[in-house]
Amino acid sequence: MKTVLLVVAFVAGVMDVSSAQRSFEERREKILVVASSERDRGFATITAKLLTGQDLPFAFAMLDSLTYDQSIGGMFYAYTLIGCYLHGEHVLPDTLKRKMREAYRVRTMYRGDTENHWVMYYTGLYLAAQTWPNEDEARWFNGKSSEENFEEARGWLNHWFDISSTIGQGEFDSPTYITTFLTPMLVLYEFAKDPAMKTKAQLMLDLLFVDFAAEHLAGNYGGGHSRDYPEDIINPLAAPSTFWAWLYFGQPETPPWNETRYRPRHRSAWEPVFGAASSYRLPDIIYHIATNRSKPYVHTETKRVRNIIRFGKEKNPPVYKYSYVTKNYILGSLHGGILQPIQQHTWDVTYVSDKPNNTIFTLHPFSSGKELAMFFPEEQKFLSDEVDRYHNVYTNPNKWNSSSPYEQTLQHKNALIVLYDIEEGTTHSHVDGFFPKTLDERIVDASGWIFARSGNTFVGIFPLKKYEWKEEDVNWRLRSFERRNGFVVEVGSSDEDGSFENFRTTLMKRRPRARDKGKHWEVKYRTRGGHVLQLTFNGKRIIDGQQVDFKQYKFFNGPYVQSERGSGVITLTYGGKRRILDFKRGRITETP
């Protein structure tokens, strides 16, 4: 009888766990096994070895060298070291434990100057101070006691939770930097002893994941991004976010380490090991939001600009984000201007494809010491060179990431207008467009439209002024030297338009009306859906006669995620279920 009851209980338990979570368990186990067999000197793979018990002598040797190497330090080290320690505490030899502890005395754990740096630094400091409490100032690299470090870290983390849930992240929606937010939060969730901090970490994980989920499509992080590297912008599935999508959303189906189609740039970035090692489980509702693409939807968000420290009136002006999500593509945009220095990605259409470089976008490759000096305190006349030393492409005229004061957008569903009005004398005064060679079709039509097709996704782009083509390794580069230019973009699919031919025929009959006179630079366009879009550079944005009022933008607004700006309460809805992330009260509620 007892056996029967146990079997019933087991079956009931399994029935409680969704299929999504079951497949997650398979993937997390797979990551731990594969990462354990890696022979590198990274805390993530070492953690995998400590957890699986595989290759322990090698793991200990690598850890020993990491504690010995004085040149390594900083915020990346601060949180992965303690994460590795806490996950592996049960198998670590005492000598190694002492060396890992000693690292927090002898190393400079530099706090850094970006949001992700601070999240990593203060998560590391919080957990280290919690792990070694009641130790005096001499025992810590910064001369502060355990108590001082713990309080400081707790204070900033709570501040970050507060601003991230009310006015948004500054480094928002980054396919690369998402790793540097998720990983610390996974470690914090796992090991914070204070239940309030553990709940905040869970709230933040839910928020980070749903923020991704709402603009996720088959492993791609769609929409505009605050920061990303050019290699990932032109090849979206190569970004680190794809690894997280595979682990938590089950898409794409192939594990990143086996992926040969889109060649992940971060193949050796094993931070998702900390997800596999964590007891955090993605709520089903977020999984469904990430994967159900049965109906197209509009999703808008308000984020914030990174701290502006000079040449600006407001410290954190809002960023308005618009995404149109379908099962075939996401067309997404930021409203334009300088919203994040160096690595901004303002708009693109990213589509489902088995081939790499599954995206189309345009940009103005802007760079300026003054732009950088808005955000960094160093001397503006040297900042461009300094940034070029570690981001390589900042001043490059051919770069594929850029924040430009001379770029503005207006989007309505599957149509977008992007205008450029580049000031005379600007270092690079051309506009570039990325068209991948992996497109199934690229047609430059006599009507003025450029048509592109990849699988079921159709794209039409109408350049407002003259341009030329340049063939490059993986793409055709559209380049226009007109300082005033712009593009009307329409995106469709076989679901919406039947065929590519229908799509093209419909667009060929349409022509944007541009008005370029004096200070006035404006375009008006009637979409194939019948909506009239009108964008005036530095002027009004009008849709169907109604002026777009960004002040009406909510923190999140879409069928799945809703939140008022400043409220600290984010409501997730899916199929009659609601999950409320209440940062103000430090509470998560789910109904039914």
Add this chain to the structure above:
Amino acid sequence: MLKTICTFVGLLLVIASHVANAQKSTVYASVVSTKLFIVGAPNPQTGLFYQRPDDDTTWQHTGRNNIRAFGFDVLASSNGQILCIASGNGVHQSFDGGRTWKITTGWRITEVLSATINPYKQEVLYCTTPYGVFKSMDGGRSWHEKNKGLGALFTPALLIDPRNSDSLFCATEDGVYRSANAGESWQRTGLNVGGVRTLAQHPTDSNILFAGTEDHGIYATWNGGKYWEKMEAGIDHSTFYTIVFDPTNPQMMYAGGYVTGVYKSTDGGRSWRRANDGLTNLNVHSIAVDPTNGQRIYAATMFGGVFRSDNGGTSWRYAGLHGSQVWTIKVLPF
């Protein structure tokens, strides 16, 4: 007789010791980064360095490495025992000559560009940041924002009037501000240009100040900030990061900035000429005059290390910290 000889020899030794001490000085330099610096990555050593003038190109490191050290201060009367560093992650303080350090600021204070110790009340400190001015009244145990009256918060520099420590001036993105009450409130002076990068006050006449600016050249006031006059005689450049008086002869002044090399004035700042012989990096961010020897000048450059002149700027030679972005350099008389 023996007693007389011993007394005489003893006296000679005391005099010799005084002479030696009087000529002693220590050079400090803060290095923000080098050409190889990447935030968060393994990096070459940066931070606060010091040397004796006879150390040539060799520098000793003190404090934490890789902290993006912008400014610093050393309390001269403590003979180098009390120091503070203005760094990317806060104010680092040492009370034992650099043997131990503590970051005394918390998360609310960041990207600290300058730190200044009140020479008469060592428990009073100021630091300036992109977010304004902060003050500690208890030796760094607690810090308080002091931005009342400031129009722009980006504040690269602050100076304390050596004759009245309640009188402060700060350089901001919005001009030069003065406080008559030790930072409790600020009033804008008469300078109508922004982007002020540096300030210098005459060693004996508090009414004379010079301001170096981004793109607007050098301005001087002879009446404590009421009116400012643009200094143009001999100046061919517009961005100045540093202006200093020779403390041994305030008629001698030096200035430097973006591609300027070193400018020298021998008439109290009214006219200037370039003095760059041997200076192979012309981006000068900080200049210091040895208070024990006005002929010995140090020029800290952007990504070119330190240069030194032993003849009042007539000629220069390389003095170490290769490839470094040296933000601040000072020479202290001990």
